[in-house]
Amino acid sequence: MSKKLIYMDYAATTPVKSEVLQAMMPYFTEKFGNPSSIYGISAENKKAITDAREVIAHSIHTSPENIYFTGGGSESDNWALKAAAEAYGTKGKHIITTKIEHHAILHTCEYLEKKGYDLTYLDVDENGLVNLEELEKAIREDTILISIMFANNEIGTIEPIEEIGKIARKHNVLFHTDAVQAYTQVPIDVEKMNIDMLSASGHKIYGPKGIGFLYIRKGVKIKSLIHGGAQERRRRAGTENVTGIIGMAKAVQLAMDNMEERTGRETAVRNHIIERLSKEIPYSRLNGDKVHRLPNNVNFSFQFVEGESILILLDSNGICASSGSACTSGSLDPSHVLLAIGLPHEIAHGSVRLTIGDETTIEDGDFVVDKLIEIIERLRNMSPLYEDFVKKHQS
Numbered sequence: 026m027s028k029k030l031i032y033m034d035y036a037a038t039t040p041v042k043s044e045v046l047q048a049m050m051p052y053f054t055e056k057f058g059n060p061s062s063i064y065g066i067s068a069e070n071k072k073a074i075t076d077a078r079e080v081i082a083h084s085i086h087t088s089p090e091n092i093y094f095t096g097g098g099s100e101s102d103n104w105a106l107k108a109a110a111e112a113y114g115t116k117g118k119h120i121i122t123t124k125i126e127h128h129a130i131l132h133t134c135e136y137l138e139k140k141g142y143d144l145t146y147l148d149v150d151e152n153g154l155v156n157l158e159e160l161e162k163a164i165r166e167d168t169i170l171i172s173i174m175f176a177n178n179e180i181g182t183i184e185p186i187e188e189i190g191k192i193a194r195k196h197n198v199l200f201h202t203d204a205v206q207a208y209t210q211v212p213i214d215v216e217k218m219n220i221d222m223l224s225a226s227g228h229k230i231y232g233p234k235g236i237g238f239l240y241i242r243k244g245v246k247i248k249s250l251i252h253g254g255a256q257e258r259r260r261r262a263g264t265e266n267v268t269g270i271i272g273m274a275k276a277v278q279l280a281m282d283n284m285e286e287r288t289g290r291e292t293a294v295r296n297h298i299i300e301r302l303s304k305e306i307p308y309s310r311l312n313g314d315k316v317h318r319l320p321n322n323v324n325f326s327f328q329f330v331e332g333e334s335i336l337i338l339l340d341s342n343g344i345c346a347s348s349g350s351a352c353t354s355g356s357l358d359p360s361h362v363l364l365a366i367g368l369p370h371e372i373a374h375g376s377v378r379l380t381i382g383d384e385t386t387i388e389d390g391d392f393v394v395d396k397l398i399e400i401i402e403r404l405r406n407m408s409p410l411y412e413d414f415v416k417k418h419q420s
């Protein structure tokens with residue numbers, strides 16, 4: 026009997042839905058025309074892209090001319106920050122972000138620091154939330170941009186985006202948000218939330234990899250990051266990734282059509298896993314905010330054990346999970362997010378992220394929790410730290 030595979034790493038990537046693949050297929054073969062050409066098959070593709078752009082614009086309550094397709098979330102983040110820094114660099118050189126951003130933001134900020142920009146990295150509280158008063162205090166005469174993620178990819182905390190948007194607007198500072206994890210999981214209205222730029226990615230929402238978009242509010246002055254042809258209203262050159270665009274729009278349409286029902290189901294599975302882990306594994310803690318939390322995120326620290334060892338044993342039981350962001354695993358540094366919420370190194374090291382998908386069941390959750398209980402007990406029994414701890418508490 027082949028072992029069942031339980032995938033609980035949907036924040037790292039998702040499979041392409043079959044409806045999405047079906048929608049994409051004709052664009053690889055018979056509908057292969059370059060959308061910039063003038064004959065029939067190309068004009069049809071141009072129309073298909075126009076329709077896709079409308080679906081996506083609708084999903085965040087904006088108009089299609091504010092949507093720019095990119096090569097994914099990282100490109101959107103890079104574009105927003107670098108191009109805004111350049112366009113508004115004469116007005117000022119100060120940019121505000123947080124300590125818990127994805128590396129696509131943080132490493133871009135480091136690059137900008139080398140280019141002479143002045144960065145403020147806001148602290149977050151023990152649940153990963155930005156402090157609004159601190160944000161407002163950090164704004165200066167020369168602040169040109171605030172970039173704060175909509176929801177964190179490791180601990181699932183959802184930031185107070187609407188309040189941040191109000192503060193940015195009040196001080197006339199641009200507001201960008203990395204919404205890669207929040208998109209289609211949480212309702213987003215860029216008008217109501219005063220968002221000037223927003224990044225999203227296809228492969229986190231059951232669409233293909235290598236496609237994403239940047240929403241840029243009309244009037245924001247940023248220039249192209251990729252120079253060349255006149256695609257994307259001269260702001261992002263290169264022959265359109267037609268299959269990717271079609272796939273992403275299909276994924277968005279499916280996700281928006283069932284958002285309430287789907288996220289309700291995910292939340293129930295999430296809460297079930299959180300409750301069982303809290304009750305059944307001693308010396309553990311939930312990371313991230315309990316209430317302002319993505320419907321699909323569970324992140325736990327288990328004392329006296331190594332996250333990497335847990336992952337290896339989970340893997341040998343057919344369970345895919347993660348110990349932080351996919352980009353940081355493989356390095357020995359604990360996650361910058363877990364350190365930012367105040368976890369000591371040794372506890373941050375014993376952390377596991379489980380992110381569920383739209384087909385994950387309560388039974389899948391129970392299976393993973395049961396295995397985790399076994400694995401952690403086994404690892405703790407081999408841990409000298411745990412042995413010392415138990416001895417001290419018995420004497």
Ligand SMILES: *Cc1c(COP(=O)(O)O)cnc(C)c1O
Nearest residue numbers: 097098099127129178205206226
């Ligand atoms: C995955 C992710 C990205 C990067 O998106 P890609 O499409 O993989 O480049 C950026 N930000 C967050 C919060 C993410 O989770």
